[in-house]
Amino acid sequence: MRAAFEWLVTGPRPLSIEGRHFPGLPRRRVPLDELRALLLSADLPMPTVDSVWVHLVTRSRDEGDAWTVACVGLALPALFAIAAGLCARFADDHRDVHGAILTEFLAELAGMDLGKPWVMWRLRCAALRAGHLFIRDALARPVPSDEDFHGRKPAPPWGHPDFVLARAVAAGAITGEEAELIGSTRLEDRTLTAAAAQRGVGVTTLHWARSHAEARLLAWLTEQAPHDDPADRRDRDVEIRAVHSTTITAAADTPPRPARLSPTVSKGDGETLVTVRHRHWKKTPENGVEDREATAPTPTPTPASTTSPDHPTGTSRRPSSTTAEVPRCA
Incomplete structure (x- = not known):
């Protein structure tokens, strides 16, 4: 952009503005390189600076091309200062930061409100904000690991x-x-x-x-x-x-084994204690073990677990599928 701006102010007819329309400027055609020095001077009133920038931005929007390059060239001192401050501690490529600053400057140049004062200041603030956002996003990216850039030995042939x-x-x-x-x-x-x-x-x-x-x-x-x-x-x-x-x-x-119903152990008074799995006994135990085959048409009750005239009602045998200790599954 610096070289392009120098081309605009080189030769017998450099790009210029009419100074007589702006208080504080020479009453003649003022080349843009001379105009840049005048705009940086503290002697020029701020209303005149704003008027000059409104004129430049308007011509950039109306004619584009050379006048857009002229606006960037006139703002180069401010843009260079922004880039130098942001890139001082930024280790990555500085050209990416420069690109973000220039892109936002051009976007603000095309869309800013010219009815408000401090035109150049608002252009500078937009460029500075874009540079800050770019560096913040760049620093938030994950840092590549060194292992991604080194060769590795082939893995041994395990896994079969x-x-x-x-x-x-x-x-x-x-x-x-x-x-x-x-x-x-x-x-x-x-x-x-x-x-x-x-x-x-x-x-x-x-x-x-x-x-x-x-x-x-x-x-x-x-x-x-x-x-x-x-x-x-x-x-x-x-x-x-x-x-x-x-x-x-x-x-x-393993061939499946036929399912057997679990017998129930009960006291002599009919109270069920626990359900146990079936085991083959050589003789019938004396503690009230009852065994019921699923294929038997009618169960054979034992005096210890069935209702009889000698035992009160409510002492009948519980089904082996439910016990007092284990609730029924929902």
Whole structure:
């Protein structure tokens, strides 16, 4: 902008204004470089300064181009002072601050109210405010980390189930043959029947051997997971998935057991104490254990827990699904 302004005031016909229209200016054509020096002088009255700037801003809006450059050139001393004060402690590129100052100056030049006084002061304040806002936003941005600009060694090839099995073999949790059996029948498409035929053993025997190996592998994984490096999430995630997979597959291979109703323990006076799970007794206990099969058409009452002429009403047996201690689920 400085070079462009110098071009405007160079040559036999420099850009100028008529000084006779403004009190305090020479009564002749005043080139813009001379006008800038006069506007900076303390001897020029402020009303004259305002009148000159209203004239310059009006011509910039009406004609643009050279007169807009003229306004910027006349304000360069103030704009340089603003930029120098703001950039003194700003470590980033100063040209960004200069651009923000100039952009706001031009925006204010095009939209300010010329009916109010202190035209140049308001232009200066708008530019200063824009520079402050730009620096504040720049300082609020996150600082890039040095790690983003350095190379890193490739990560080791962890994170695959085969490596988890290899670690288990190295730790002595399972044998190499058991690891191969688990890997081929769990992680690959090989069936347990094909593996049993290759080994020359029965499917049931091989299934039993794999189940025991998986139980030991599950125990080892459960023990190792809390002690892994928390910074390396790959190993931990794979081990957690392996624990879940082993638990789920073991549960899927276990045939379901038929559900049995829970018997009820009661006192001799009919008061229910606690519901216990069914266990096979060699003989009927003497503490009032009642057992009711779900398929029996009618329950066989015992004197300790059913209503009889020898016991008062209200001492009948409670259903095993609800007890006095456990409320019904909503």
